Amino acid sequence: MNSDAKPLAGQRIGVFGRGGSGKSTCVVMLARALARAGYAVCVVDADSTNEGLAQALGAAVEAPTTLASRTEGHPNARP
Numbered sequence: 001m002n003s004d005a006k007p008l009a010g011q012r013i014g015v016f017g018r019g020g021s022g023k024s025t026c027v028v029m030l031a032r033a034l035a036r037a038g039y040a041v042c043v044v045d046a047d048s049t050n051e052g053l054a055q056a057l058g059a060a061v062e063a064p065t066t067l068a069s070r071t072e073g074h075p076n077a078r079p
Contacts, residue, residue, distance in 0.1 A: 006039060028056045 013030070015023050024045075031041045045053050054060075 006037075008034070008039060024050060024053045024056070028053065031057060 015027050015030075017023050027043060027045075031043050035041045043053070043057060047053075
């Protein structure tokens with residue numbers, strides 16, 4: 001096996017559990033470790049209220065927007 005091979009390349013890892021069980025902490029630690037190992041990492045969080053995850057990953061946190069605010073003024077938008 002080539003020493004440059006990345007056995008997890010292209011794989012998806014799902015993290016599921018109860019609220020408050022430490023999922024975000026585990027995801028941040030795993031993402032950082034994989035990035036240090038040279039992997040491209042993309043973290044997707046379905047909880048739009050979890051701003052702490054984006055901050056922990058070093059991402060800029062923007063004010064949340066709604067679909068309605070993104071479509072205002074669009075010619076196909078319906079009131």
